[in-house]
Each structure stands twice: as C-alpha cells, then as structure tokens.
Amino acid sequence: MTRRDKIIEILKERKEISVKELSKIFNVSEMTIYRDIRELEQEGEIKRKHGAILLNEKENTETLVVDTCPICDKPITRAYPYRITVEDYKVIEACCEHCGFLLHSKYEDKKVSAITYDFITENPISAINAWYVVGSSAVACCSPSVISFASKEDAEKFQKGFGGKVMDFMEAYNTIVNNMQISIKSCCHPQNITFNISEMKSNKDKTKT
Ligand SMILES: [Zn+2]
Ligand SMILES: [Zn+2]
Structure with a gap:
C-alpha cells in the first residue's frame, strides 16, 4: 500500500486531517505530504478546504460545473486556478x-x-x-x-x-x-x-x- 493509498484510508475513517498530522503519522516532511496531496487533488480523490484535507465526495463538492482550461482543454480541478x-x-x-x-x-x-x-x-x-x-x-x-x-x-x-x-x-x-x-x-x-x-x-x- 502506498502512502497515498494510506492517506485515503485515513480520510475514510477520519473525514478530515491536516498536513501536519499526516507528516507526523508517516514521519516524512510536510513538503512530501504536500506533494502527495497535490497529486491526489489532481486525480480528484481529495480536496483541500481551509487548511484541512477532505475526501472529494459528492457532498464535499460545492460546484458541479467543471470549467476547462482555455489553453489545454483539461478540466480545471484545482480549487483555486x-x-x-x-x-x-x-x-x-x-x-x-x-x-x-x-x-x-x-x-x-x-x-x-x-x-x-x-x-x-x-x-x-x-x-x-x-x-x-x-x-x-x-x-x-x-x-x-x-x-x-x-x-x-x-x-x-x-x-x-x-x-x-x-x-x-x-x-x-x-x-x-x-x-x-x-x-x-x-x-x-x-x-x-x-x-x-x-x-x-x-x-x-x-x-x-
Ligand atoms: Zn491548461
Ligand atoms: Zn495545467
């Protein structure tokens, strides 16, 4: 199980968690956790809200309209483009x-x-x-x-x-x-x-x- 899979498992149990807590749990730097969550965020698995990390479940999704990037046509998945x-x-x-x-x-x-x-x-x-x-x-x-x-x-x-x-x-x-x-x-x-x-x-x- 990769660290990213484990983060998802933790989120299923806990609803939300901070980067600081995750870095303590895995004993890695916060930068490493930021990289994991950025990847998970781009894959649409999680989202960040007011500093906390949440699973990207339907009820956590505020907007259903997905805009696409005018340059590359990718859907804009970042909370803040x-x-x-x-x-x-x-x-x-x-x-x-x-x-x-x-x-x-x-x-x-x-x-x-x-x-x-x-x-x-x-x-x-x-x-x-x-x-x-x-x-x-x-x-x-x-x-x-x-x-x-x-x-x-x-x-x-x-x-x-x-x-x-x-x-x-x-x-x-x-x-x-x-x-x-x-x-x-x-x-x-x-x-x-x-x-x-x-x-x-x-x-x-x-x-x-
Ligand atoms: Zn683009
Ligand atoms: Zn891009």
Whole structure:
C-alpha cells in the first residue's frame, strides 16, 4: 500500500486531517505530504478546504460545473486556478501556472493582473510577486510543471526536495512561453499588480547596461 493509498484510508475513517498530522503519522516532511496531496487533488480523490484535507465526495463538492482550461482543454480541478484579469474586466482561469503563463502570452500588450495561489498555504498571491519552481519532479498539471510560492525561501525548500529551478515571474514566464533561460530582474511592481509584459520586456532592454 502506498502512502497515498494510506492517506485515503485515513480520510475514510477520519473525514478530515491536516498536513501536519499526516507528516507526523508517516514521519516524512510536510513538503512530501504536500506533494502527495497535490497529486491526489489532481486525480480528484481529495480536496483541500481551509487548511484541512477532505475526501472529494459528492457532498464535499460545492460546484458541479467543471470549467476547462482555455489553453489545454483539461478540466480545471484545482480549487483555486490561476486567474488572469485583462483590462480590468475580462477574467480568465487556467488549469495551472504553466497554462496561466501561456494565457499571458496572448495578452502581452494588455494591462493584466493575475492571481495565483501559494502551494503550501493556498493563500492568493499576486502572480507578478510570486516565486516559482519550474520543472520540478513533483507531478503538477502541465509539464514542465510550474508551482507558486509566496516566499522565495519556501520555493527553495521545495526545490531542494523536488528539483527544478527557482525563478521570479519573468524568468518563469520566459522559460515556459519562449523556452528561454534568460534572466530578467524582477520588475518594481510591489503594490501595483497590473502589469504589461511587452513593457516589461522593453524596459529590461532599456535598463541593460
Ligand atoms: Zn491548461
Ligand atoms: Zn495545467
């Protein structure tokens, strides 16, 4: 029986459990448990709610309407998809950060804002300020996988366990969209979460010394 099977067994008995408890039960790091539950979540076996892990039974499912990703057509199974708002009115959701970046590429000339969710806390974070682990071995939605973190420290911790590379928004974006490993200094948008990728690209050229 795999650890993931055991997690399901535990959930059948207990209804809900926290990552902390699971990491104690299995004597593995919380990061390892997060990876298990992310996989189970993607397979539709479990769901996360207010920090607790629950079996994904019918009565736990709040919405029956399943949207599909505009990029890859996969059903959006994540509780909190990657969400882009274009020109303050058009809201589009993608299955994961990977497709989210590809979605951005269609709107490079537009003012957009984007919300992603911290892998650990599931708290919303402005995508432009998030840190990403790109190409880790953790099974994510689309490959190469992109996983978001609010703090660089958490991203680095995750990277130690599961490989990949820690990147800021523009690096991760370029890696996925242009398949380029170019390094762009993070842009100075600490408060204003609206951004324009075309402008960021040309600004970068201008500031180059
Ligand atoms: Zn997708
Ligand atoms: Zn995806």
